[in-house]
Amino acid sequence: MNDHTRLRLRLFAGVISLLLASSAVFADEATTKKKDAKFSKKGADTCLKCHDEDNEYPVLPIFYTKHGERNDGRSPMATLQCETCHGPVGKHKKKAKKGKKKAPIRAFGPKAWTPPAEQNAVCLGCHSDHNRLNWTGGPHESTAMVCGECHVIHTRRDPMRVADSQNEKCQSCHLKQKAEFQRTSVHPVRFDKMRCSQCHNPHGTFNDKLVKTATKNELCYSCHAEKRGPKLWEHAPVIEDCTLCHFPHGSSHNALLKKTPPLLCQSCHGSAGHPSVAYTGDGLPSGTASPFLLSKSCLNCHSQVHGSNHPSGVKLLR
Ligand code: HEC
Ligand code: HEC
Ligand code: HEC
Ligand code: HEC
Ligand code: HEC
Ligand code: HEC
Ligand code: HEC
Ligand code: HEC
Ligand code: HEC
Ligand code: HEC
Incomplete structure (x- = not known):
């Protein structure tokens, strides 16, 4: 649509x-x-x-x-x-009269x-x-x-209060999201260790996409408090919006990432000079360029992608 x-x-x-x-x-x-x-x-x-x-x-x-x-x-x-x-x-x-409806x-x-x-x-x-x-x-x-x-009144426990019946109900209509929660890296909704209403208010909000909190980052910080900062050296996209790099429901890449590095990093960092050059002139990783591609790629060196508190962490290297 x-x-x-x-x-x-x-x-x-x-x-x-x-x-x-x-x-x-x-x-x-x-x-x-x-x-x-x-x-x-x-x-x-x-x-x-x-x-x-x-x-x-x-x-x-x-x-x-x-x-x-x-x-x-x-x-x-x-x-x-x-x-x-x-x-x-x-x-x-x-009682209804014979032949008449009640x-x-x-x-x-x-x-x-x-x-x-x-x-x-x-x-x-x-x-x-x-x-x-x-x-x-x-x-x-x-x-x-x-x-x-969604709610059932004549029952001991409202199904919306129970993770499995709640998730099942929401996913009966939201099939795209149901599929997203089947990917390899996910928030554990599939195992009912988490429910939609931990992130959404299904009734209505003043926020986009029925997200519970005023900003998406406020939502993520509520569980991933260690990412909140403030950091000495911040990485601009992290404080702006976690979903610039992560899918909130699930991803086929590691750690709910939208893309894997180096592609993820290259979607913002231009290819002029060092920053995003992952390939040699002939398009293949060479001996000197391999750290840019192999293993954790850019993260081999820029490990502090969420920001750094190290005095010399300005390039997010430590
Ligand atoms: C004389 C017996 C009788 C009494 C008293 C009675 N009901 Fe019913 N009720 C029925 C029957 C029989 C049906 C099924 C009727 C049908 O299928 O049309 C029904 C159906 C219903 C329905 C479904 C209605 C629908 O249209 O789908 C509700 C809700 C209901 N009753 C609530 C109540 C409430 C609340 C009271 C008390 C304030 C009450 N009933 C008192 C016999 C009764
Ligand atoms: C799309 C499904 C859905 C619909 C429709 C829905 N609710 Fe809910 N409701 C929920 C969920 C999910 C919860 C949260 C349960 C939880 O996580 O504890 C909830 C919780 C509630 C609560 C408890 C709130 C609290 O703060 O403890 C009330 C009261 C409530 N709903 C009333 C309503 C009313 C009234 C309507 C209709 C105007 C409605 N709901 C429509 C899904 C729904
Ligand atoms: C808080 C509002 C509320 C109260 C109070 C309430 N009901 Fe209901 N009733 C509902 C709702 C909502 C449904 C739809 C099914 C459900 O949620 O369990 C329903 C369903 C029913 C049905 C089944 C109707 C059908 O479609 O077949 C009957 C019968 C009924 N109620 C009777 C009663 C009786 C008798 C009482 C009092 C003891 C009562 N209700 C009190 C909200 C209420
Ligand atoms: C006369 C007032 C009244 C009406 C009408 C009413 N409720 Fe409630 N409802 C309450 C009260 C009081 C509570 C308990 C709130 C609390 O403890 O904070 C409650 C609690 C709830 C809860 C939370 C249940 C839980 O497990 O904690 C839900 C969901 C809910 N109502 C849904 C509904 C729905 C759906 C309707 C309409 C079919 C409805 N209510 C009609 C007064 C009402
Ligand atoms: C009966 C089908 C149905 C059920 C059940 C249902 N939804 Fe929805 N939902 C819809 C429809 C229809 C829309 C509006 C169309 C759209 O924007 O996709 C919507 C919209 C939404 C949106 C906003 C989408 C947007 O793009 O702004 C969210 C978030 C959402 N639902 C979450 C939930 C959650 C969480 C539950 C379970 C508590 C739930 N839904 C249960 C049908 C349903
Ligand atoms: C970890 C938090 C989280 C959980 C759990 C979660 N969502 Fe979401 N959901 C989000 C965020 C954040 C967005 C907004 C994404 C955006 O704006 O890019 C969103 C967006 C949506 C949308 C709008 C369309 C879209 O995909 O962008 C729907 C519909 C939706 N969620 C349904 C659900 C349903 C159904 C469940 C439970 C099965 C669920 N969500 C569980 C965080 C969550
Ligand atoms: C209600 C709590 C909660 C909220 C809100 C939440 N998360 Fe999570 N998150 C978790 C849990 C629990 C896990 C662990 C899943 C596991 O171990 O399988 C997790 C895992 C993750 C992972 C994957 C970790 C890994 O090593 O694979 C990422 C990335 C992540 N969350 C990002 C986010 C983002 C971005 C948001 C905001 C859109 C968010 N989370 C909101 C609870 C939450
Ligand atoms: C610039 C892209 C980017 C942004 C923006 C971003 N992340 Fe991440 N995140 C990553 C990468 C890359 C990884 C994988 C790290 C690894 O493999 O060591 C990751 C991993 C994670 C993990 C799992 C591993 C860990 O470090 O705990 C969580 C949880 C997480 N991110 C949460 C968040 C939250 C919350 C936000 C928003 C405050 C956010 N991320 C914003 C790129 C980003
Ligand atoms: C959504 C866009 C975006 C993505 C994706 C992104 N970045 Fe950034 N990055 C920025 C912005 C904006 C800055 C701040 C630039 C400035 O201040 O000049 C920045 C700054 C940096 C810096 C510090 C630069 C300096 O001069 O201090 C490093 C290192 C960095 N990013 C590495 C990465 C790595 C590694 C990845 C992939 C895991 C990544 N970035 C993904 C937008 C992004
Ligand atoms: C072998 C380690 C290493 C790898 C792998 C690496 N970088 Fe760097 N990067 C550095 C060092 C060291 C600096 C600091 C250079 C300086 O201070 O002049 C740097 C600086 C940067 C800067 C800041 C540019 C500037 O002008 O100061 C950005 C942006 C950046 N890297 C992005 C990336 C991206 C994107 C990748 C993955 C394609 C990547 N880096 C892979 C070591 C690495």
């Missing part, structure tokens, strides 16, 4: 989600009118008459989670209980009949401020994604 089609898709998705948002208001009014906006008198007990442990969908595990905590005033279970999320029960609490109630998840904007508004009603979600306008919101695409 090039940038233009991407932008157009985003604009298109934006318009759709606006339409959905406005239709959600109407849908809400319509369904509310139909069901006479009646909340049940007995809260969860009303629902649990039918939605018990024999039910096809296991609703009870919610009572092991924070949403099932009755003693926390912020929790749905402390107020309207099930109906805090699912809306007023209305005629849904009655009255609907607000449902969640990517396949549910309830429009995405209405589903998300319920969750955002409690999760817009205190959990630092910048959902609105983010790339996932713009594709009309619902919270229930």
Whole structure:
């Protein structure tokens, strides 16, 4: 996808989600009118008459989670209980008449009949401020994604909290990144020793590519603190952006490098004079030129590629 089609898709998705948002208001009014906006008198007990442990969908595990905590005033279970999320029960609490469909109630998840904007508004009603979600306008919101695409409410442990289920979910859509994590040098996502959310905030950020931190280097420093500096002799690209030389996900070269030296170094350092001459006149490494190519190439001498603290390390040699 090039940038233009991407932008157009985003604009298109934006318009759709606006339409959905406005239709959600109407849908809400319509369904509310139909069901006479009646909340049940007995809260969860009303629902649990039918939605018990024999039910096809296991609703009870919610009572092991924070949403099932009755003693926390912020929790749905402390107020309207099930109906805090699912809306007023209305005629849904009655058995369906023979040959008729049962009255609907607000449902969640990517396949549910309830429009995405209405589903998300319920969750955002409690999760817009205190959990630092910048959902609105983010790339996932713009594709009309619902919270229930990733989160599961009626389960003991939310799958987003567990590395393997989180990585699997993200990679089910992001196939290119899935492939990048199969390369030879990688951040260990493949073995679930690391998860996408250690580097990304999937809800939305003010930063490029949903990266958690304001700059990419801030992200890298958070784990590779020894690279932070300040160094006596800095190497300009290192303090500018680690991803000038490294792929963040994975690479077929050593150490997540975009290219191997000398090519990596030569992509910035011109070939006039010593700096990037790795070949002899006939294009092959000679006895004198071999240190430029063999083993660690330029790094044979310029070992301090991330900057040096040695008084005479100006050329990053020590
Ligand atoms: C009289 C029994 C009964 C009661 C009481 C009841 N339900 Fe249901 N509910 C059902 C049945 C049966 C279905 C499956 C209906 C269908 O397939 O159309 C269902 C479906 C649902 C669905 C899926 C809706 C959809 O359209 O996909 C949700 C969500 C739900 N119920 C929540 C609740 C909640 C919350 C309460 C309490 C406020 C409640 N139910 C009370 C019997 C009941
Ligand atoms: C009535 C308010 C309320 C509503 C509505 C609500 N939540 Fe929550 N949610 C909470 C509270 C309170 C917590 C616990 C927060 C804490 O301990 O800091 C929580 C926690 C969570 C967590 C973290 C769970 C964990 O394992 O720590 C997730 C994820 C979450 N909610 C998602 C959702 C989604 C998705 C929806 C909509 C389907 C939703 N919430 C609706 C109040 C709400
Ligand atoms: C693309 C998948 C995805 C979607 C869609 C999504 N989330 Fe999340 N959410 C996550 C991940 C991943 C985490 C982080 C889990 C971790 O690393 O602990 C998370 C964490 C949370 C938390 C806990 C935050 C905290 O600081 O502890 C809440 C609350 C939450 N999400 C609510 C929502 C709400 C509300 C929506 C819909 C508006 C939503 N999420 C949509 C993937 C998603
Ligand atoms: C925090 C919001 C929230 C609360 C509170 C809540 N639910 Fe749900 N419910 C959801 C979401 C989101 C789903 C979609 C599947 C999932 O995440 O587990 C769902 C799914 C369901 C389903 C399956 C619907 C289907 O599509 O087949 C039933 C039935 C249900 N809930 C009943 C209940 C009952 C009964 C209670 C009270 C004991 C309750 N819910 C409380 C958010 C909530
Ligand atoms: C249902 C499919 C789906 C799931 C699941 C999903 N994404 Fe996305 N993601 C998208 C789409 C569609 C976009 C927007 C299109 C694009 O820019 O590639 C997007 C955009 C992104 C972007 C921004 C890309 C950019 O170029 O700005 C990042 C980063 C991202 N997702 C990470 C994640 C993470 C992390 C998870 C898991 C917590 C996740 N996604 C789960 C579909 C998904
Ligand atoms: C070690 C940190 C890290 C981890 C772990 C990570 N990412 Fe990223 N990701 C980044 C950075 C940094 C960028 C920005 C790259 C750029 O701007 O050149 C990025 C970019 C992206 C993009 C935008 C397109 C692209 O490739 O540039 C997507 C989509 C994405 N990541 C998805 C994921 C998914 C899905 C996972 C988990 C399977 C994941 N990332 C794990 C750091 C990480
Ligand atoms: C959440 C912590 C974390 C973040 C953030 C992170 N890394 Fe890493 N990084 C690791 C871990 C853990 C390893 C070790 C992998 C192993 O031993 O298999 C690693 C390995 C590496 C390696 C390869 C080391 C080798 O010898 O093969 C490079 C290069 C690297 N990271 C660069 C980066 C860059 C660049 C960023 C920022 C875009 C970054 N890392 C962000 C945790 C992190
Ligand atoms: C000018 C290119 C360049 C830039 C920019 C760069 N690196 Fe590197 N990095 C390298 C090279 C080359 C290696 C391989 C070193 C080796 O093989 O001894 C490496 C190796 C690494 C390693 C693994 C070996 C070690 O030294 O621990 C980590 C971790 C790492 N880089 C992190 C980072 C971080 C974090 C940044 C940003 C602050 C960064 N790099 C910026 C070129 C670069
Ligand atoms: C993204 C571009 C880029 C890459 C890739 C790069 N460098 Fe640099 N390098 C620079 C810049 C910019 C400077 C600062 C030049 C200046 O101050 O005149 C610099 C400075 C240096 C210096 C110090 C020069 C001096 O005069 O003090 C050395 C030595 C050096 N780089 C070696 C390397 C090696 C070895 C590699 C490959 C591992 C490499 N560079 C990769 C951009 C790059
Ligand atoms: C055999 C050791 C050795 C190798 C291999 C080597 N260099 Fe150097 N390089 C040096 C020394 C020594 C200096 C300092 C020369 C001086 O101070 O006049 C230097 C200086 C530099 C400078 C600064 C230029 C200047 O005008 O001061 C750059 C840039 C540089 N090297 C890049 C590279 C690159 C790129 C490679 C790989 C293609 C490489 N070097 C391989 C030893 C080496």
